[in-house]
Amino acid sequence: MSRQRQEGSPVSIPSASFGIALQTFAALLWLPQAALLAWVAQRLAAGQAGLDWLALIGGSFLVLALARAAADAWGVRLSYARARAQVGERRRAGLRALAGASPFDARRVAAGAAASALAEQAEAITPYLTRYRAARVKVQVVPLALAAAVACVSWLAALILVFTAPLIPIFMALVGWRAQAASEAHLRELGSLNAYVLDRLRGLASLRGLGALAYTRRRLRALSQSLRIRTMAVLRIAFLSSAVLELFSALGVALVAVYVGFHLLGQLPFGAxxxxxxxxxxxxxxxLAPAFFEPLRELASVWHDRAAGEAGEAALAALGREVLPLPGGASAAAPAAGARVPPEVRLDAVSFAYPGHASAPLREFSLELAAGGHLAITGDSGAGKSTLLALVAGLLAPDSGRVLIQGETLHGANAARLRARMAWVGQRPHFFAATLGGNVRLGRPGVDAAAVRRALGLAHLDLVAERRGAARLGEGAAGLSGGEAVRLAIARAAADPACDLILADEPTAHLDRATADAVIDSLLALGEGRTLLVATHDPRLVARLGCSVELADPAPRAEAA
Ligand SMILES: Nc1ncnc2c1ncn2[C@@H]1O[C@H](COP(=O)(O)OP(=O)(O)OP(=O)(O)O)[C@@H](O)[C@H]1O
Incomplete structure (x- = not known):
């Protein structure tokens, strides 16, 4: 039965230490089992083992074996459940970190690399938390207990075990630092390959159109080759660490066996x-001698799990290394309830520069747009029009100055709430593989079928939607013209009853005159009863909006048209 979890509710994580303790206890149960077998050997050699006695000992041995298997299985199950919960929590933290970065952060982790970190690289953490952690605890407890038991019988055999055992961790440590570096390089390579494939798949049409497929093919082959080499390096180290371990544990067991054999033959009459x-x-x-080395062998076999797990953790942690945080984070908030008027927008001496860029698109920039006002922001390409819209939307935080929405200064604590009443009609809207209506609705709770119909009508897309019926949009809005794509973005904004501040970024760019006119009609219909801020180069759109601000103007003032 699948269990549903409320977003944000605490996760109940089973105890990992109890699971590991159970597995350690199971390993220690070999002590009484070995004692029973030794007793049987002693009595058989002395001819004192009756059938009843043998049946009793056999039964006890079986009970111990069953208890051992049950404790081990239960312990593994608990550790696994705990690890899955922890990996899930880390994935959620990674997702939160990704969503908490501004979409204007050009240095964000590439989509393919992020997907790889969240999917396959995060999976490498589970064996690390389960097998490696349990093996590490067992190695600290079981060999000591077994060496103490052997020492009760023969101090020399115990000394052999104690002196051969440390060779293993020493060699494992030597192998370990290489394993860590190799695993990190492997996962980095995997992330790069994923990022490259996703990026090039998205731009396949451009690559094909420009005849650049051959280079992409060569690059893809080089990246795959590099990943193959990294994978082989990790495997080589994994096999090397197992071989080192097997060698030393075999040596230790052989030395004990030689000593015991010769001692029983009377050749080495000391050590007891x-x-x-x-x-x-x-x-x-x-x-007991092989069981003494067993936890060390187990640790060696899972040694590379640690390297892979830590590399996976580092990849997830890297998702949170954003340069430009999104004000208010990724949290969603409902707009304030009650009757509202469209908001007034004010920028008060706002300055902003992208990190690492010396020139600031906005310096001490001020602007006033009255409630329900329509305003065009004009200016040369690169003047900072999109940046200004992003600051108003709370997608970037100003370095100095204030952005006020209806008199309320926009900051981290209220950004999510204020954003809930805004809609962004961007230059490159993303459309999903769904129907036209589905792309308007987007599963938003306040947007019902009637709202979708009205929105499609407002954007003059009702006939297109009727014609397309249940047909889904292809990747990258394939199946829609450029003008229809912008009008679909307008319909999305129109469908949300809570949204009364529209931010549109170059809605008529690259459209022919007739299509641009249709988009302007839809945009103005959307802007009725709403505050509308539009970044544009289009003189006809500027004229229809009736009011404009040139971004180069140091302290422009604008009123509603
Ligand atoms: N995410 C970003 N990271 C770093 N620099 C950026 C980023 N976005 C834009 N810039 C830089 O900031 C400056 C302003 O860019 P912006 O996109 O705001 O200009 P714009 O006026 O909207 O341009 P256009 O009319 O060409 O769309 C430009 O120099 C641009 O290179």
Whole structure:
């Protein structure tokens, strides 16, 4: 049964330490099992093992084996559940960080790399949290307990174990730093490949149109080759670490076996406490020796899980390294309830420069747009028109000065609420693989079928929608003309009853005269009873808006038309 979780409600994470403790306890149960087997060997050799006694010991051995398997399985299950919850939490944190970066942050992680970090790279954290963490605890407890048990019988066998064991961590540490670097390089390569593929897939039509496919093919091949080399490097290190471990644990077990064998033959009559070892004691030591190395072998086999897991964690953490945070974060808020008038917009000596850019698009810029006013922002390309709209939308925070929406200074705490009453008609709206109506509705709770119909009518798209019926839009709005795409963006804004401040960024760019006129009609219809701020180069749109501000003007004032 799938469990639903309310967004933002705390996650109930099962205890990892209990799960690991259970797995450690299961490993320690080998001690009484080995003791039982050694006892059987001793009694059989002495001819003292009756059938009843053997059945009793066999039954006890079986019970211990079942308890061991059950404890191990339960422990693994608990650790796994905990790890899945933790990975889910980290994914959510990564998503929050991504959503908390301004869409104007040019240095944001590329979409493909972000998808790779959130999907496959995050998956590498689960084995790290489950197998590696459990192996690390077992390695600290089980060998010590087994060495102490062996030492009770033979101090020399215990010494052999204790002196051969540290070789393993030393070599593992030597291999470990290479493993970390190789895993990080591997995951970086994976992210780059994903980012490259997604980026080029999006621009496939341009690449094909410009005859640039051959270079893309070569580059893709080079990236895949590089990923193959990185993958092989990780695998080589993983195999090397296992081989080192197997070698040293085999050496340790062999040394103990040689000592015990010769001791029982009377060749090495020392190393036990006083008298020589009995057959049962020898068997007991021999059974414990491989179990002593078992946790170390397990740790070696999951050693590269740690490197991959830490690299996955680093990739998720990198998603949060935004340069330009989105004021108010990604949180969604409902606009304030009650009857409202469209907001007045004021910019008060606003300055803004993109990080790392010396020139500031806006310096001490002021502007007043009355409630319900319509205003065109004009200026040369690169003058900062889109930047100004982004500042009004709270997608960027000014370096100095204030943006006021209906007298309220826009800042982190109220940005989400104020944004809820704005709509952005951008230069490059994204359309989803859905019907025209679906692309207007976007699953928004306040937008019903009637609102979608009205919005399509306002944008003069009702006939297009009728003609298309249930047909879905193709990738990148394939199937729509440029003008229809802008009018669809206008319909989206029109469908939301809460939105009374429209920010439009060059809505008529690249459109022919007739199409641009249709878009202007739709935009002005949308602007009725709403405040409308439009960045544009189009003199006809400026004329129809009736009021404009040239961005170069140091302190422009504008009133509603
Ligand atoms: N996300 C960004 N990161 C860094 N610099 C940016 C970013 N967006 C724009 N710029 C720079 O800021 C300046 C203003 O850009 P903006 O897009 O606001 O101008 P614009 O007036 O809207 O231009 P256009 O009319 O060509 O759309 C330009 O020099 C641009 O290169």
């Amino acid at each position: 406490w006083g008298a020589s070892l009995s057959l049962g004691q020898g068997v007991f030591v021999l059974l």
